[in-house]
Amino acid sequence: MLTDQPLRPARTPNATTAGANHAIVIGAGMGGLASAMRLGAKGWKVTVIDKLDMPGGRGSSISQNGHRFDLGPTIVTVPQVFRELWSACGRDFDADVDLRPMDPFYEIRWPDGSTFTARQSTEAMRAEVARLSPGDLPGYDRFLKDSERRYWFGFEDLGRRSMHRLWDLIKVLPTFGMLRADKSVYAHAAARVKDERLRMALSFHPLFIGGDPFHVTSMYILVSHLEKQFGVHYAMGGVAAIAEAMAKVIEGQGGSLRLKTEVDEIVVEKGVAKGVRLGTGEVMPAALVVSNADAGHTYTRLLRNLPRKRWTDNHVASRRWSMGLFVWYFGTKGTAGRWKDIGHHTILNAPRYQGLCDDIFIKGKLAKDMSLYLHRPSITDPSVAPEGDDTFYALSPVPNLKFDNGVDWDREAEPYRQSVETVLEQYMPGIGETISASLVFTPNQFRDRYLSPFGAAFSIEPRILQSAWFRPHNVSEEAKGLFLCGAGTHPGAGLPGVVASAEVLGKLAPDAPGFTATRSAPDLRLAAE
Incomplete structure (x- = not known):
């Protein structure tokens, strides 16, 4: 188990929903939740399905020994994309989320x-x-x-x-x-x-x-x-708190979340997406399907039985994928007020910049030196740690799993963690003696937990010939009624990007059958209900 916290009950509808206005969103990442909200504002009854036990995807959290670790994104840089999303649903973002400027x-x-x-x-x-x-x-x-x-x-x-x-x-x-x-x-x-x-x-x-x-x-x-x-902003409770607020909006629109459930395949009949088949074999019908799963996973796994025109297995594999991440989540005991020069966000540079990037992105080599992003949310948010303690994560970019000389993370994870600790000792003397919780994610966890091809932390790398039209589209050319959102699609990764992908999707997807939008945004929620 990755966490010592009890698993929350799955937010599962009483029965499989079917009907002309039923939509399914695969994946409760931030892009999937935003897409479900957009569809709910257009009259769709949405079921969001995710293999994890909580919403948020990479923006979810894990707790250990009283420390809450926000697993992925830590900052909000364009809060208006969230405010506009909430407004489209007749809601007030700032009433639901406590956002603090840094x-x-x-x-x-x-x-x-x-x-x-x-x-x-x-x-x-x-x-x-x-x-x-x-x-x-x-x-x-x-x-x-x-x-x-x-x-x-x-x-x-x-x-x-x-x-x-x-x-x-x-x-x-x-x-x-x-x-x-x-x-x-x-x-x-x-x-x-x-x-x-x-x-x-x-x-x-x-x-x-x-x-x-x-x-x-x-x-x-x-x-x-x-x-x-x-x-630059921080959401009290972490990005997981934003995800939870999004889930509540979806439920308020009449939608539901089906957690601890994995989608095995998108059902396509005569070129039209008709629903999904779960890992249990259960088929859930839908008039519209959105995949927030990684675009590579969507095409090579969820559509594996569909002859594809563009996003074939070979084409997907030939893309340049983002780097992987090594993330050490750790708690320290009795350190509140210690290391006063370490703030909420600190970037610790290695001696090399271009050489290290070449090792990570071009050579696929796990270098001995490392640059670290150090996150200390307990400076701002006391809820992440027991009183008097601190919660951190240290993130190091590393090669993804696609390289032939790939790293054996089952063997290298602990030695690499020790190397990270050695670097941190230079800035936070005595840190090793205070560790009270410890958890490590490598590209293996990104592959297995998030179903990310090659353990790539951010899906397809945003090079110029992998951006805009060259990136997986928000409306699929492989099956009618299928839409995509999230980091691997247009416009790209990062919270503003994945929320914008849902905005684009909302412009492409039709209104639910029989739905008539009212003039004012606050009335959209009532119309959807």
Whole structure:
């Protein structure tokens, strides 16, 4: 067992729902929950099915010895996508979720002792740049303008509409060319600033969505504008609390969650999705099916018996997949108030940047050095740890399982954890003596728990020829009535991306038969019920 907490009862409907207005969502990840909410607002009676014992997918949690570990995403960068989602359902996001702004956002540390503290204030950020490299201020100002321009085009335009028609891509190619989308995030940062530390600080963000900063399209520098414009937030109770709030909205719309249940296959008849077959053999009919399972798993497993035109097994396997993750979740006893220089979010850099990324993404080599993202939510949220204690996780990007020289994580997990602890001892002396809870996730857990191909933590890597039209579409070309959402689909990984994928899906999916939307958003909930 991965947890010592009792399994919560499955939120299962009294009987298998059938009917012309019944929709099934496979997977209760954040994209699946958001899609279920969008469908509920369009009059569908939705059943969400998930193999885990709680909603949230990668955003779920596990408890051990009084510590609650948020397993995946830790920050919310574009809260308006959630507010708009709630509004579409006639609800108020801020009444359901306690979102706290972070200031500072995070601190970046280098082996030479230098640091960079990211904040929302442009003047505070310019002061940080000037402290490290005053000559790079003009370039930083240009970088911010570049970031804002790509935000309006890449997120607000392309990221919130469907890209399933080739013509949609052709129309925007001139803009891609003008914005030099062919350049990498790192190359764009390097063209603006000279200090290598600043180049890292302005280019590392793709790692949070599974991309290699040295190869992912420079469109992703838009993240710098997201942080500046909207801030970085933490949800009290973790992202799992947002998932729980989403589940309650779905249930309030008349939908249901069927947990601890695995879908074995999507049932397709004469080219039309007709429902799902569960691992038990039970068939659940539906007039509309949404898969929030990884797009690779959807096509190679859930549609394994369907002849596919585009997303064949070979085509899926040939994609470049995101890196894997090694995550050490641990609790410490009696350390509240200790290590006062370690905040909520800290990035601890290895001596190498490009070399380490090459090892992870290109060579598939488990390097001896490592860069760590250290999460300490107990600084902000006392509910994650017993009184006087702390809860952490340390995350290290590692190769996925696709490489021929793949890592044997059954053998390497504990030695690697010890290496992580050794690195942390440099910043938090005595940490090894305080450990009161410990749990490790490797790419094996991502493969088995989340059904992620090759243990990739963020599905398909967001390179330019794996983005927009090239990415799995939100409406499937393999079966009518089948839609996809989540990290492996357009627009991509990360909380804003997966919630936006549900927004795109909501524009593509029809209203439920007989449903008539009312004029005001608050009435949509009543109409759906």
